Amino acid sequence: MNTTAGVSASELAVRCIRIMADGDRADFDALIHPDAVNREGDVEPPECRVGGPAGFYATALWLRTAFEGLAYEFHHVVADGNLVAVHSTMSGRHVAPFAVYDSQGVDTVFPPTGKTFAITQSHWLRLQDGRLIEHWANRDDLGQAKQLGWVPPTPAYLFRMARAKSRVRRAA
Template identity: 30%
Template sequence: MIREALHHITHRTQKDRTMSTTTPLTSLDGFHATPTAQRADELARSFVAAVNAQDHTAFDTLLSRTFLSYDIGGVRSRTAMKKYYAGLHASFSGLRFEVHENVGVLVENDLIALRTIVTGTHTGDYAGVPATGKAIQTSVSHVFRFRDDRLVEHWQVMDTYRILAGIGRVPGVAAQFQQLLGVPQSPDGVFVEKPGTAFDAPRSGRTVTGDESRAVGRRLYDGAITTGVAEDVDALAEEYIQNTGWTPDGRSYFGNAWAIGRGAMPDGLAVQTHVVAENDRVASISLWDGTIAAAGTPVDFASADFLRIEDGVAAEHWDTVDYVRLYQSFGLLPEDV
């Protein structure tokens, strides 16, 4: 059944692309080196389609009976996942998860990584806030483990801050955080997000392997993120693109911001729990642990990062961060959120 469903998706996708010569290419179009990786990409997209359609039958087909989903707040079974997404649909009409195609779906061994953009309209209670009729947009990043054409494990990072700030549940404090980091401030207390470079945009330089991408990602983490030295940014391109807005483009902004951030939490550590590298892309999920020195408050949040590698450095970056917990660590949001 699962193979038939995936074949249908592949056939439909290829047909759609044949009908339209203007549709940008995605990771489905020759990016993966093996049929197994191609099938894993399709499997992840089937999961997203099942979420959007609230198709519980598809969930039972796609997810193993032993399926477990983890985030920093706890663990959900297959049945709990159905309830979780049903709850989101009840809170937001027109709720849709869309694969962030400029990032693509990455596959390495038995792991799949993708970033999704989430949109909807707040028409039901969410986090104790009655319907406001406001449109919401945020991101959720995912890593799946697959086996025997089924998804068996799932790790996700969701930016709920953008939703909560959008519906007035919390104040917009992103600009205050940027002020702490010494970078230009975003309007309305929410970072401005760009879609980034199209997946099929022309590239300079030679072909990049997954191992090379993984090594660049490691250099980035071992650089300013760990040392707090602003100049430790040789893993980034001079014209590095930061698509999710917490710093402006350019590696100097990134390095200077991390020097300030590390100064605030000198014992902080980003532990990469999952890394998925394929061709010129690498994705990771990290747990952040440490202490804000001035206040003595613990650091406890998760982030997911996607990098595009070009000419031996990270040219482009997308992320999803649990900003609610991050801002709580810095004392910008109350603990009862």
């Protein structure tokens, strides 16, 4: 078992995901390596694309703003040296606009629906020096979109999406 100060790699990986829902900045500074990279950051806001604790904390705030009651349930955690695979369910309620980005800026904005969701995810984390240094994920984005009423979109929801996208672009 790979341990750092008595904490197994599996326990450390779970803590790194759990803080996305409820950690404060100090938690991110303690658990995320200064050189950490989030391989999923290309669809996130620009402030989330920086490395280290600041980028991971910005991702947490982005998710928490859009999804009230953000929570993770852990099903399986498997560690092999400094690589840990985590199978979990993320849940929450969509209460604020959720903006997705591309290399040009804002790509799509999903206005709040007030609906709840619960989707499975697989996270892959590489650890170094007792902290997270690299993260990848596979998520059920289509399942989330269906549960939240994003797809298939109604004409009224498409109009709300266009209006929300315009607001986010103006604010950026």
